[in-house]
Each structure stands twice: as structure tokens, then as C-alpha cells.
Amino acid sequence: MWDTLIIQPFTNVLLAITMVVKNFGVAIILFTLLIKLITYPLTAKQLKQTAAMQALQSDPRYKKMMEKYRDNKEKLAEEQMKLYKETGVSPFGSCLPTLIQFPIIIGLYQSIIKAMAATPLEILRLERLVYPFLDATKILPIQNRFLWMDLGQPERLPILGIQIPILAIIVVATTWLQTKVMTPPSTGAGDQAAAMTKSMNLYMPILMGWMAYSLASGLALYFLVSNVATVVQYSGQGRSDWSKILPFIKKKSPAPEPRPVVVFPDDDDEEEEQEAPKPTAKPSARAAVKQQRPQYKRKK
Amino acid sequence: MKKPLVKIILIFIISAALLAGCAMGPRAESAPGLSADENAVYVSNMQHIYKVDTKAGTELWRYPATGSVQVVLYAPPLLHESSVFVGDLANKFHRLDAASGSETWSFTEADGWFQAKAATNGDVIVAPSSDRNVYALNADGTLKWKYSGEFGYVAEPIILENSVIVAGLDHNLVSLNLESGEQQWITTLKGAMIAAPAYDPASGSLFVGSLGNEMLSIDSKTGKVNWTYGENGEISPIYATPILVGESLIFADESGKVFALDPATGSVEWTLDAGGETVAGILPLEESFVIALEKGELRAYKLADRTPLWTRTLDGKLYTTPVVSADKIVVAVTKGQTLLQAFDLAGNPVWSFTPAK
Structure with missing residues (x-):
């Protein structure tokens, strides 16, 4: 079901793009941008809802209500729900678009992995995923050389005899950039969400950098393009706070x-x-x- | 502060596991590599290569003694005299002592996985890699030469006197000078080649199938195509080496159809529907042959008239060509309860082998 509805169409679109542009690296970039474009309405809605929620939560009266019912969780929840209802702000408004996007992102990631088949068994599985009209015999396995990279292997650029993971470093930088420009302003000192965000800003680039360092460079390329596209999307909506950086x-x-x-x-x-x-x-x-x-x- | 931090770390671990699928080691899905001599079978699977006594089905040794997620082995081991040659997915190629399993040397200059079985004439060891290079090594493990293709290699090379034939994923079958690595000829096929060609010393012909739904006969001296079968859509992709039995060239395609062709002309002698998708090669026995279906069935047929002799069903998938050792048919199982299952020549189960933790 998952394979038929998500992985197979995604993989075939990726392969079709590869056949047109004749370069798997360029195909990954275009495919990631295409998915970002398709999911843009969801992203925009999510941003809008997040902003509305942040605005509501930063209001002094909201804070006062939080303070007032601090020891009565039941009453607090009741008042919050009443407030959400009356202000028209949905507490799940920013979650739903994310939830819808989640399978798409996972599907995109898995289709890139599938397309980079390197073992006979992986090639067999990929061959069976390809729609008949694409003629798998001509395109499999995918030629995964891009710039100095073998997209099926972790990336290293030899400079003066030292193997430097350039792509992983760029992924760390762009993930940091992304978390910085996307971070909402803190709604107050001691705010739990702010503490979480601060930790996330620290750990997310490290995690993504580690993944880019250890996984196939095709995936690292996807991380990079995805990060850049997200920053551009935020900037396009005027939500990026460049003064932080x-x-x-x-x-x-x-x-x-x-x-x-x-x-x-x-x-x-x-x-x-x-x-x-x-x-x-x-x-x-x-x-x-x-x-x-x-x-x-x-x-x- | 502590609670959110724990939450974040948990979220990251789950995300990393979801996205990376245990990214610590090489991320690869493959099937066990299997080889055999008269008394033992050698199987490379995940973190180890195991030597298993064919009579008793017991483990004689494993290499490396302690497994690591960084080292994964799937290439079929090459057995030559008292040595075992095998490469891994950590980009290393090893020579092991066949008696003890201890390492004699390792070659570490490759940048890609070793998935193909190597070949040797005793003096030169030819080891193709996924890094697009074919490495020729001296007996002491030093590099003799390397040849660069357009894509990785997963097929076993064939050494013919002074040349070595290498089938590539780049659709090219090449002949290289064994001493210098210089290219002698190149023939481009419609599809990628996953398995080695078969060689007929009598005619000097090579027989090779590809993912391009074709089986070709190619002159080993010139690279000239003698004939091609499958141009009219008769066959599906071929994942295994064909076999030469008597006067016939026999192979199975992915759909499970078995073909016997005249090696001289490529004309069809007979066909057989094996009853399921087939990736592994055919195992020839004295008067019969055995075919391993992907769904886990092992089927034996009489060679003369293709009468079914027996069928055995295993728990797991079959992607590896079975081998014969000490009058036993040994099958490597993918995603099964056991790694190896042995049958006598009549198809009766003899032993099974599951590596101890």
C-alpha cells in the first residue's frame, strides 16, 4: 500500500526526471524542489497557524490566564480550549499540515534511497518498481556520479591528501541557518518551548551533519536542497529573521x-x-x- | 530544562533511526554469498564469513571473530588452494587462511564496496569494486593495476589465459590484459550485467545475460557478438550466470522461465516454466538440475526430459545460486529462520545452519 501509493510514484517521477536531465544529482535537486512546491500550500498554512498561535500565546492576558490556573490543569485546559474556540485559533492548526507533509517527506527520502540501488537485490527491487513505460533496462542502475561525488557513497573531497566531508559541513551550516531563521521569538523567560527550541537549534545541525557524513551523498544532497528551499520559502513569506544571523x-x-x-x-x-x-x-x-x-x- | 532535553534527544534518536535505518554501517540490502569446496561451504552474510563443515553442518570458523556494524560481507568468497579471498562493504579486500580463518593480508585502497566474487590464476587476483574500478592484485596483496569503468561492478570476472573478462553495471563487457590491465576489446550490451558470463573453452565463446532482456554469445578473442537471443521480447531480465550442460546453454530469466539454447546458434532447444520468479542461477547435477525460486522453493528436474523430480519449500527467500559439496546441495536463505539448508541429492533435508550469536 505504502509502496504502491507513495514510493512507486515518487521513484518513477525521480527516474523520469533523471532520464530527461540525464544526471541523477540534478534530478534529486529538481525532485526535492518539486515536492517542496507541491507541499507549499501546506507549509504556508502551517506557518500562518504557527504565527497566530505564537501571537496568542504572547498576549499578556493569555499569560495571565496561564498564571491564574497554573495549579488547576483541568480548568486551564478548559479555558484554553474556550479561548482557542472563541479566537478561531486551532491548537492543532500547525500540526495537521505537518502530519500531511510527513509521509511525503519520508516517501521522498525513501524513493531517493530506492533509486540509488547499488546491490543486485536493490537493483532487482528497483527494477520491479519502475513503470513499464519508463523502460527500466535502459536506465538501471542509475548513473550516480555528480560533480566530485558518487551519490551512492558518503561524500569526501580530497584536498591536499585529506578527505574532507564538504557536503556534511554545508548541511550542518544550512541546517543551523534554517533553524535560526525559523525559530520563533521566545514568548517569555523560562518558557519551556523556548528551552526546547534552543536545544533543537544546537542538536539538529549536529544530527543532520552526522547523517550527511555517514549516509550516501545523494541523501546529503537532498538534505542540503531541502534546507535551502525551506529557508527560501520562509524568506518568501517574510518570516525569516535574518537579524538573528x-x-x-x-x-x-x-x-x-x-x-x-x-x-x-x-x-x-x-x-x-x-x-x-x-x-x-x-x-x-x-x-x-x-x-x-x-x-x-x-x-x- | 531536563525534561524537554530528554524529549528532544528521544525525538532525534527516533528520527535518526527512521531516516537512517541504523546509519552506523554500510546501508545495503543484499543476499548471502556462497561458495564451496569438497568438504566445506563458505558463506558471507552480514557481519561475518562462515566456514561450515558440509558433513555435519557445524561452524568451523568465522571471520572476523567479533562482528562490527562497520564491516558487512555479501561477496561470494573465492577459494584457491589454501586461501579464501573475499571483499567487504567497508571497501577492504582480504586474503584469509582457509584452515584457520586468520587474515593473511588486506587491500585497503578501494573507495567502494566489494560485492563481486574475485578471480585468480594463482599469481594475479582480480577484484572488481563498486567504486567503478577493477583491481588486480599481486599474490602479496599489493596493487598490480586497476581499470576504471563507467559504473560499479558486482559480477565475478573470468580469467582466460592472458586476459580477464569483466561484466559491468555500465552495460559494458570488457576484456583486459591480465598483466597490464590494458583494454583489449569492449562490447556494449542493452542492459547492466549482474552476473559473470559462462565460458565455453571448446568454442572460445562467452555467454552472458543482462537486465536488457537478452542473452548473448560473444567471441572471447575479439568481443564480436555471435548471436543475441531475446530481441523479440522472449525473455525478461537475467540476474545469474548461465550454465553449459552437455550440448545446451541453460539459464533462467527473472520471470522463472528456463531456456535451453544451442550454444552455437542461439536457437531454442526447449523451455520450461519453473513456476515462480527466479534470480539465482541453475545448479547442474549429474542427470538433473536444480532451480531456486525466489519465493523459497527448490525444484529439481530431470535433465533429459524436464520431468519434475522433487520440490522443497524453505522458510525465506532464495536469491543465491545453490552449491554442491560432499554430495549435498547447500542453499543460502535470505530472511529465513536459518542461513544455510543442506539436502542430499534426492532432496532430503540433511542439516541446517544458523550462526550462533
Whole structure:
């Protein structure tokens, strides 16, 4: 079922691209970009939902509610659900697109592995996956030489007699870049999510670098393209915070988007409508992000 | 702080396992490599090569003594006099003492896996690698020459007097000078070659099948194609070496159809439907032959009229050509309860071998 619906079509598209461009490395790049393009609506939705959730969670009244019901988890959950419902923010809104994307990403990864068949048994399995109209006899096994790499082997570039894992180093750098630009602003000191994010920023590049170092370079190439494409997608949506990476870049004063109005529920402790912060000439990155947050209103 | 950290580490471990599938060692899915002499069988599978006594089915030695995930062996071992030659997926090629299993030397200059069985004439050892090179080694393990092709090699080379014939995944069958490695001729086929050609010393012809749904007869001196069978879609891909039995060239294609051709002309003498997909080669016996079906069935047929003699079903898949040792048929099983299963020539089970942990 998984093979028929995901792996087989993915592998055949990858092989078809290889037949057209006559280069497996280029085919991996194009195929990864194609998948990123197809899943873009899901990514965009996920980003939108994440931003709305972050905005909600950074609101002082939300924090106050958290504080108020800190010792009553049941009541807190009830109030949170009520708040989510009334503000129209779904707590699972950013999870669902991710869940839908997950099998696609795994399928993409597995189809690249399948296409890089190197043993007789792997070639046999690949040959049986190929649709008849592609004529497996002509293309199998895939010629997996790309630049200085053998895409079926871990990549090393000999420089002055030293085998340097260039691709793994670039994967580490781009994963770090990706986690940096994607990291949402912290919603407060001691925030558990912020602590997790900080740890993730540290461990994710190490993990991906280790995988790129030890796995076939075809997969490392996929990691690299995927990282770059994700950064570009985020930047395209104006969500990347480059000032985190390049301190000399001052985040330009954003033309404040019309902020979504979110209706906040009645709360005896909180009577005033929160005003949007006014943009300054050179706002900090955090302030700039804050400006884009939705505006909350008390429910009348 | 501690709890989120534990969560993150757990998530990473699960993700790494999902994506990498135990990325510590070479990631490869393959079938056991099997060879035999009169008294023992040698099987390379995963972390070890095992020497197993054919009479008792007991392990005589294993190499390396302690397995490592970094070292994986699938190449069929080459047995020559008192030595065993075998390469691994850690890019090393070893010479072992056949009696003790201890290493005499290892060649470490390759950049790719050794999956093919090597060949030797006693003086030169020819070891093709997945790094697109064919390595010729001196008896002491030093490099004599290397030949670079367009793709990796998984097929066993054939040494013919002063030349060596190598079948490649790059669709090319090449003849190399055994002393210098210089290319003598090259013939391009429609598909990649997974298995070695068969050689007929009487006619000087090579017979080789490919993934291009073809079986060819090629002159070993010139590389000229004598005939091609399969041009009209008669056969499916061929994964094993054909056999020459009597006056016939016999082979099975992937669909499980067995063909007997006239080696001189390529005309069909008879065909047989073995009843299942076939990747392993055919094992010739005195008056019969045995075919291993992928689904785990071993079938014996009378050579004269193809009458079925017996069928045995094994627990697992069969991708490796069976061997004969001490009047026993030994089969290597992929993904089965046992690694080796031995039968007598009448098809009665004799012993099975599962490596001890």
C-alpha cells in the first residue's frame, strides 16, 4: 500500500526526471524542489497557524490566564480550549499540515534511497518498481556520479591528501541557518518551548551533519536542497529573521500588515483593549515580529 | 530544562533511526554469498564469513571473530588452494587462511564496496569494486593495476589465459590484459550485467545475460557478438550466470522461465516454466538440475526430459545460486529462520545452519 501509493510514484517521477536531465544529482535537486512546491500550500498554512498561535500565546492576558490556573490543569485546559474556540485559533492548526507533509517527506527520502540501488537485490527491487513505460533496462542502475561525488557513497573531497566531508559541513551550516531563521521569538523567560527550541537549534545541525557524513551523498544532497528551499520559502513569506544571523542587518521597519482581529473572551481581570505597539523607525527584530501579531479584542 | 532535553534527544534518536535505518554501517540490502569446496561451504552474510563443515553442518570458523556494524560481507568468497579471498562493504579486500580463518593480508585502497566474487590464476587476483574500478592484485596483496569503468561492478570476472573478462553495471563487457590491465576489446550490451558470463573453452565463446532482456554469445578473442537471443521480447531480465550442460546453454530469466539454447546458434532447444520468479542461477547435477525460486522453493528436474523430480519449500527467500559439496546441495536463505539448508541429492533435508550469536 505504502509502496504502491507513495514510493512507486515518487521513484518513477525521480527516474523520469533523471532520464530527461540525464544526471541523477540534478534530478534529486529538481525532485526535492518539486515536492517542496507541491507541499507549499501546506507549509504556508502551517506557518500562518504557527504565527497566530505564537501571537496568542504572547498576549499578556493569555499569560495571565496561564498564571491564574497554573495549579488547576483541568480548568486551564478548559479555558484554553474556550479561548482557542472563541479566537478561531486551532491548537492543532500547525500540526495537521505537518502530519500531511510527513509521509511525503519520508516517501521522498525513501524513493531517493530506492533509486540509488547499488546491490543486485536493490537493483532487482528497483527494477520491479519502475513503470513499464519508463523502460527500466535502459536506465538501471542509475548513473550516480555528480560533480566530485558518487551519490551512492558518503561524500569526501580530497584536498591536499585529506578527505574532507564538504557536503556534511554545508548541511550542518544550512541546517543551523534554517533553524535560526525559523525559530520563533521566545514568548517569555523560562518558557519551556523556548528551552526546547534552543536545544533543537544546537542538536539538529549536529544530527543532520552526522547523517550527511555517514549516509550516501545523494541523501546529503537532498538534505542540503531541502534546507535551502525551506529557508527560501520562509524568506518568501517574510518570516525569516535574518537579524538573528547577521547582526549588522537591521530588520527594516515593516509596513505593518493589517493585523487580524481576534476576539478575546470576557475576563474580569482584564478590561482594557490592548493597543498595538506603534512601529518605531528602527524596531528590534522582536518588536518587528510582535507588530505582526494579531490584535485581540474583548468579546462583547 | 531536563525534561524537554530528554524529549528532544528521544525525538532525534527516533528520527535518526527512521531516516537512517541504523546509519552506523554500510546501508545495503543484499543476499548471502556462497561458495564451496569438497568438504566445506563458505558463506558471507552480514557481519561475518562462515566456514561450515558440509558433513555435519557445524561452524568451523568465522571471520572476523567479533562482528562490527562497520564491516558487512555479501561477496561470494573465492577459494584457491589454501586461501579464501573475499571483499567487504567497508571497501577492504582480504586474503584469509582457509584452515584457520586468520587474515593473511588486506587491500585497503578501494573507495567502494566489494560485492563481486574475485578471480585468480594463482599469481594475479582480480577484484572488481563498486567504486567503478577493477583491481588486480599481486599474490602479496599489493596493487598490480586497476581499470576504471563507467559504473560499479558486482559480477565475478573470468580469467582466460592472458586476459580477464569483466561484466559491468555500465552495460559494458570488457576484456583486459591480465598483466597490464590494458583494454583489449569492449562490447556494449542493452542492459547492466549482474552476473559473470559462462565460458565455453571448446568454442572460445562467452555467454552472458543482462537486465536488457537478452542473452548473448560473444567471441572471447575479439568481443564480436555471435548471436543475441531475446530481441523479440522472449525473455525478461537475467540476474545469474548461465550454465553449459552437455550440448545446451541453460539459464533462467527473472520471470522463472528456463531456456535451453544451442550454444552455437542461439536457437531454442526447449523451455520450461519453473513456476515462480527466479534470480539465482541453475545448479547442474549429474542427470538433473536444480532451480531456486525466489519465493523459497527448490525444484529439481530431470535433465533429459524436464520431468519434475522433487520440490522443497524453505522458510525465506532464495536469491543465491545453490552449491554442491560432499554430495549435498547447500542453499543460502535470505530472511529465513536459518542461513544455510543442506539436502542430499534426492532432496532430503540433511542439516541446517544458523550462526550462533
